[in-house]
Amino acid sequence: MSQTPKHSADAPVPTSTDVARLAGVSRATVSYVLNNTSAVRISEPTRRRVREAAEELGYVPHAAARSLRAGHSRMVLLPTAHVPVGPLYSRFLNEVQWALRALDYTVVQYGSLGLGADEAARAWAELRPVAVLSLGEIGLTPHGVRVLKRSGAKAVITLGPQRVEGAHALVMDQRAVGSAAAAHLLERGRRAIGVVVPAEPGLDLFSRPRLAGVRKAVARGGADARVEPLTMAYDEESAARLAADWRGLGLDAVYAYNDEYAQLLMRALQDAGVDVPGECAVVGADDLLLGKLLRPRLSTVHIELPTGREIAELVDRVVREPDGDVERHDLMAAHAVARESS
Amino acid sequence: MSQTPKHSADAPVPTSTDVARLAGVSRATVSYVLNNTSAVRISEPTRRRVREAAEELGYVPHAAARSLRAGHSRMVLLPTAHVPVGPLYSRFLNEVQWALRALDYTVVQYGSLGLGADEAARAWAELRPVAVLSLGEIGLTPHGVRVLKRSGAKAVITLGPQRVEGAHALVMDQRAVGSAAAAHLLERGRRAIGVVVPAEPGLDLFSRPRLAGVRKAVARGGADARVEPLTMAYDEESAARLAADWRGLGLDAVYAYNDEYAQLLMRALQDAGVDVPGECAVVGADDLLLGKLLRPRLSTVHIELPTGREIAELVDRVVREPDGDVERHDLMAAHAVARESS
Numbered sequence: 001m002s003q004t005p006k007h008s009a010d011a012p013v014p015t016s017t018d019v020a021r022l023a024g025v026s027r028a029t030v031s032y033v034l035n036n037t038s039a040v041r042i043s044e045p046t047r048r049r050v051r052e053a054a055e056e057l058g059y060v061p062h063a064a065a066r067s068l069r070a071g072h073s074r075m076v077l078l079p080t081a082h083v084p085v086g087p088l089y090s091r092f093l094n095e096v097q098w099a100l101r102a103l104d105y106t107v108v109q110y111g112s113l114g115l116g117a118d119e120a121a122r123a124w125a126e127l128r129p130v131a132v133l134s135l136g137e138i139g140l141t142p143h144g145v146r147v148l149k150r151s152g153a154k155a156v157i158t159l160g161p162q163r164v165e166g167a168h169a170l171v172m173d174q175r176a177v178g179s180a181a182a183a184h185l186l187e188r189g190r191r192a193i194g195v196v197v198p199a200e201p202g203l204d205l206f207s208r209p210r211l212a213g214v215r216k217a218v219a220r221g222g223a224d225a226r227v228e229p230l231t232m233a234y235d236e237e238s239a240a241r242l243a244a245d246w247r248g249l250g251l252d253a254v255y256a257y258n259d260e261y262a263q264l265l266m267r268a269l270q271d272a273g274v275d276v277p278g279e280c281a282v283v284g285a286d287d288l289l290l291g292k293l294l295r296p297r298l299s300t301v302h303i304e305l306p307t308g309r310e311i312a313e314l315v316d317r318v319v320r321e322p323d324g325d326v327e328r329h330d331l332m333a334a335h336a337v338a339r340e341s342s
Numbered sequence: 343m344s345q346t347p348k349h350s351a352d353a354p355v356p357t358s359t360d361v362a363r364l365a366g367v368s369r370a371t372v373s374y375v376l377n378n379t380s381a382v383r384i385s386e387p388t389r390r391r392v393r394e395a396a397e398e399l400g401y402v403p404h405a406a407a408r409s410l411r412a413g414h415s416r417m418v419l420l421p422t423a424h425v426p427v428g429p430l431y432s433r434f435l436n437e438v439q440w441a442l443r444a445l446d447y448t449v450v451q452y453g454s455l456g457l458g459a460d461e462a463a464r465a466w467a468e469l470r471p472v473a474v475l476s477l478g479e480i481g482l483t484p485h486g487v488r489v490l491k492r493s494g495a496k497a498v499i500t501l502g503p504q505r506v507e508g509a510h511a512l513v514m515d516q517r518a519v520g521s522a523a524a525a526h527l528l529e530r531g532r533r534a535i536g537v538v539v540p541a542e543p544g545l546d547l548f549s550r551p552r553l554a555g556v557r558k559a560v561a562r563g564g565a566d567a568r569v570e571p572l573t574m575a576y577d578e579e580s581a582a583r584l585a586a587d588w589r590g591l592g593l594d595a596v597y598a599y600n601d602e603y604a605q606l607l608m609r610a611l612q613d614a615g616v617d618v619p620g621e622c623a624v625v626g627a628d629d630l631l632l633g634k635l636l637r638p639r640l641s642t643v644h645i646e647l648p649t650g651r652e653i654a655e656l657v658d659r660v661v662r663e664p665d666g667d668v669e670r671h672d673l674m675a676a677h678a679v680a681r682e683s684s
């Protein structure tokens with residue numbers, strides 16, 4: 001270059017052609033070396049020369065250019081939840097990403113806050129992922145699945161409470177959580193069971209099946225029992241309002257959606273003079289550490305999620321054989337953990 | 343096509359050429375219409391024909407191909423934390439993503455769990471983002487910044503406790519949190535201040551400056567006061583071990599890193615018969631809802647984060663003028679919230 005660029009940010013981005021020129025090899029050789037292609041025999045000195053030239057120029061392969069040439073990418077897209085997922089799911093997501101990386105996939109998360117379901121699917125498709133692994137709270141429609149598949153996604157997998165037509169489904173049946181909570185309360189002789197339904201809109205894909213699970217367990221096991229849905233937001237005022245009218249509801253137990261809502265409601269009940277568990281048993285879900293720190297210690301439902309490795313291996317299997325049967329896996333196991341609040 | 347593909351997933355991905363052919367227009371026209379280029383005048387009937395053809399074929403523009411042509415992308419990469427960030431940062435991240443989307447950026451998060459700092463920077467560079475917005479707990483080195491800039495990133499912005507050479511820094515000075523906690527305890531007449539340092543490795547970028555902030559406040563305000571760092575993991579056993587030896591430490595106060603660690607330690611102290619706040623004052627940080635639910639109500643440090651819009655506007659400004667001065671913003675304000683535990 002005869003002209004010195006005024007600003008370093010205006011300097012041209014180095015390309016594989018620059019690397020090839022500096023190393024005195026072909027562009028194809030640069031590509032083989034930097035993408036670790038083992039199918040082609042290239043001597044160690046040549047490999048070193050290419051790597052040194054790339055390092056000197058600051059060249060990094062362009063993932064998208066590579067996938068345009070190869071006709072497919074190694075990108076797995078994880079749509080990001082826009083509701084706080086809590087420590088349980090956060091750990092699970094880390095595990096899934098780790099396991100996919102070990103299988104040589106690039107994992108990116110994509111937030112779709114504020115987009116409609118089909119808009120979001122189109123935005124994901126623009127990135128041309130080879131697989132999409134969607135948590136249930138992101139609305140993925142059958143149309144969205146088709147858009148993604150037409151754009152080259154080999155695997156569209158939903159991981160959540162519901163099936164979506166055309167997608168491989170890993171159904172985590174949230175009804176099991178509600179059923180375990182209700183069965184536990186019925187065993188303890190409770191007969192009038194309140195069920196907290198969070199007022200926060202993003203959570204209804206979880207709270208509705210949990211409520212359905214409570215109803216199912218009560219229908220099965222408690223001829224004389226009843227279920228009362230209770231809307232509550234995750235703030236002190238909402239919990240205090242619910243607790244103030246508690247005795248009028250005639251309930252002797254409450255399944256409070258999860259441990260965090262349970263902590264909030266239990267505190268409000270105690271402040272309103274309602275004895276837990278004497279007058280009212282309280283059960284949460286998720287088996288978080290905080291439940292053991294409360295007094296009385298909080299009873300809960302322990303949820304067993306699949307391992308990250310199981311999920312990653314399924315993604316890889318579907319990517320390799322996209323036309324296998326659409327699988328449906330029931331992945332959720334749940335059991336009550338009895339402590340002092342029930 | 344004379345041959346019917348055996349499986350739908352083997353069907354070729356529709357291209358803009360296919361759309362152009364079906365709509366009877368040029369590829370350039372397809373590109374103008376689908377990328378909403380307003381600079382070129384195209385009649386409404388033609389626009390409609392292109393959109394209908396795209397819809398019929400299931401064609402979605404390819405973001406990477408478009409950015410290869412344009413020479414730059416609109417992708418902002420947010421490296422993902424591999425430690426649970428807690429509700430405070432989770433809400434903040436949502437806000438940032440929302441605000442960037444409003445400025446027409448595509449935001450993707452990328453987990454770099456298990457990668458070294460320079461490996462991670464190279465992996466990010468492969469995606470050719472126009473901007474990288476890194477939270478502090480991801481180690482970004484000066485070398486990593488250079489790799490990203492050579493690959494076309496206009497803006498590399500760190501958002502965390504420390505500066506990184508070459509990057510724009512939004513310094514959230516965590517020392518302010520420790521200082522606010524310590525100043526509050528000194529005001530209450532406490533003189534021997536324990537400081538919880540989480541044993542979890544990912545958190546030291548936050549815990550070290552918080553400890554330094556405590557030392558600074560004590561050096562300034564308490565000639566006769568002392569500071570004692572206390573390592574504790576986020577589990578019951580670790581908290582119980584610390585509480586069992588508490589009286590031997592001779593402390594009359596503890597700043598417990600954040601509200602979650604404070605909840606854990608306060609419970610362990612109470613279980614060990616240590617009166618809070620009588621024998622020992624406890625202060626957390628982050629001002630989470632849970633602090634108000636504890637008894638005694640937990641004193642805390644309220645942290646004011648910048649708004650998502652402020653962050654997004656800075657990203658956009660640096661992308662447009664990458665060679666402006668490297669800015670350093672001090673973004674963190676913190677003040678103590680006195681409740682019952684101190």
